[in-house]
Amino acid sequence: MHHAFKLGDAEHNVALSRGPGVYRLHREGHTVSVTLAELHNGRALLSIGDHSVEVVVATRGDDVFVHLDGEAYQLRYRHPLDRLAASAGGSADDSIRAPMPGSIVAVQVTVGDAVTKGQTLLVMESMKMETTIAAPRDGVIEALSYEKGQTFDRDALLVKLAAAGKA
Known part of the structure; x- marks a missing residue:
């Protein structure tokens, strides 16, 4: 399934699929496995390929906020109709x-x-x-x-x- 995600000012077109116990992220001809395992105290272990890191994740609707290595990132799923409205000067924000x-x-x-x-x-x-x-x-x-x-x-x-x- 194809999706558009916004990270900062950059928009990324990706595809997601499911594998045994993981999601697969497909972008620009590359595929990587992604998992998120809950830990304790609101924290989780994010694994991307062979790399794992402890994160704090909060969601609100289509927004995902990730605290990683002392930095906060906002990731937003952009529905195609919302993308069209925004390009036409909509006021969703x-x-x-x-x-x-x-x-x-x-x-x-x-x-x-x-x-x-x-x-x-x-x-x-x-x-x-x-x-x-x-x-x-x-x-x-x-x-x-x-x-x-x-x-x-x-x-x-x-x-x-x-x-x-x-x-």
């Missing part, structure tokens, strides 16, 4: 929600600020790991739901964006 429960460590913007895609909006902490929340597109900060030090649940609305000139 207006509401930025918490990928996991946590607290606000830093707020880098204020209501009314114009932001650009990739710009840091706030930094959150969950399970003693910091995650930077960045603007998914250009826009204007319409609302900030939390201040530094406040806590929130998974899927809480953190930031609301508006198109430039509409806030």
Whole structure:
């Protein structure tokens, strides 16, 4: 089955299949086995081919957040219709929600600020790991739901964006 995944600003077209006890990831003529085994304390062992590493994984809808070697990565499954809407200027990224429960460590913007895609909006902490929340597109900060030090649940609305000139 063919899929498109977005990692950072790069979009990757891949195919997934199942094997005995593993998934197989097919990309650009290469195939690699992938497994994810739950450990303890919210951690998991991610194995890609012959390489294994301990990670923390949280999901929200089509978003997967992976904490790996002190860095946080967001992987998003992009449905073909969503990709088409985004290329037509859709506003699917207006509401930025918490990928996991946590607290606000830093707020880098204020209501009314114009932001650009990739710009840091706030930094959150969950399970003693910091995650930077960045603007998914250009826009204007319409609302900030939390201040530094406040806590929130998974899927809480953190930031609301508006198109430039509409806030």
